[in-house]
Amino acid sequence: MxxxxxxxxxxxxxxxxxxxxxxxxxxxxxxxxxxxxxxxARAEIIFGGDMMFDRSVRTAMEENGADFIFSCIDPVLQGADLVVANLEGPITATSSRSVGSALGTPDNFTFTFPTSIARLLLHHRIGVVNLGNNHIENFGFDGVRSTIAALKNAGVAYFGDPLRHAVAEREVGGVKLTFVNYNEFTSTPLGASGAASTTLSQIASERAAGFIPVVYTHWGVEYATTSSAYSRELAHRFIDAGAELVIGSHPHVVEEHELYTGKYIYYSLGNFIFDQYWDDDVRHGLLLDVVFGRAGVESVKEIPVELGRDRRTCPVE
Incomplete structure (x- = not known):
């Protein structure tokens, strides 16, 4: 007044x-x-990479309490208005198949997360998650529906689900943002090219509606520290269509980033919450602290993180 x-x-x-x-x-x-x-108008958003809450991560939560795995990184997350990351698997009431499974077996790569995970995410500022990835259908469409129900019940927004390929529109600090997925590994009949067409259309329509589109992708080659030519070409098309920022996941390692026509593209942020430790590349990930104004990105700050063998993720000092 x-x-x-x-x-x-x-x-x-x-x-x-x-x-x-x-x-x-x-x-x-x-x-x-x-x-x-x-x-x-100002929105400070932290973006993280791949999150997996099964296998030994689930065991660590059961032994130490669910908040334990976030205890080291939580002060960083709480400083943001919102955290966005990739939920690499479904939330179901089904018992884990991966806990205690032999390395390299199918069960070792079949994920399900406890139903308590949705509220755990929100407690640690993770209010929007990407569901467009190669593990979200590990328990079929029933698992996808269970995931969506748990997220809605907890108040966590989602985008990229294989049922509707929804976008997530959020107004944060007076800034109108929308989160759009591209999933190279989609199970839809039209495949990766069809998914790209859908993403391009969503970018354009969201920009026309007055939102700032952020594209969060699941693409590329696992454990490759350099992006693929396909990913680079597609990222440029996303920017040309109106995307303000492109962020990648899936390789489980950090890849390069670039400025294209003044817009940032981070091809892979690597692991955020995961249990991979065999070399420095998989043990180290990246968080992005991005400040948006009404016109778009105002600043980008990189926050290197390290996955500890106690299953906690910590900022690199």
Whole structure:
């Protein structure tokens, strides 16, 4: 609320042929100004890579409490308005098949996360998750539906699900953002090219609707530290279509980034919450602290992280 002060003024005139003069006293008028007009729009979003809450990560949560795996990185996450990351598997009530399984067997790569995970995510500021990846259908469409129900119940938004390929629109700090997925490994009949067409269409329509589109992809080659030519070509098409920022996942290692026509492309952020430790590349990931204004990205800060063998993710000092 802004108070406008009107100073007293003298007014003179004629009334019935007689001259008169009087003063209008000073007064204060309350003028209501919308908050968004008095404060600059600003949204600080942290983006993370792949999150997996099964295998030995699930065991660590059961032994130490679910919050344990976030205990080291949580002060970083709590400093943001919102955290966005890739949920690399479904949330179901089904018992784990991967806990205790032999390395390299099919069960070792079949993930399901406890139903408590959705609320755990929100507790640690992760309010939007990508579901467009190669593990979300590990328990079929029933697992996808179970995941969506758990996320909705906890108040966590999602995008990229294989049922509707939904986008997630969020207004944060007066900034209208939308999160759009591209999944190279989609199970739909049209495959990767069809998924790309859908993503390009969603980018354009969301930009036309007044939202700032952020594209979060699942693409590339696992454990390759350099992006593929296909990913680079497609990332440029996403930017040309109106994407403000492109962020990649799936390789489980950090890949290069670039500025294309003034827009950032991070081809892979690597692991965020995972149990891979065999070399430095898989043990180290990247968080991105991105500040948005109404016109788009204002700043990008890289936060290197390391996966500990105790299953906690910590910032690299």
């Amino acid at each position: 802004v108070k406008t002060f009107l100073q007293g003024v003298a007014v003179a005139g004629l009334l019935g042929g007689a001259f008169f003069m009087f003063n209008i006293p000073s007064r204060t008028v309350d003028v209501v100004v919308p908050l968004q007009e008095t404060l600059a």
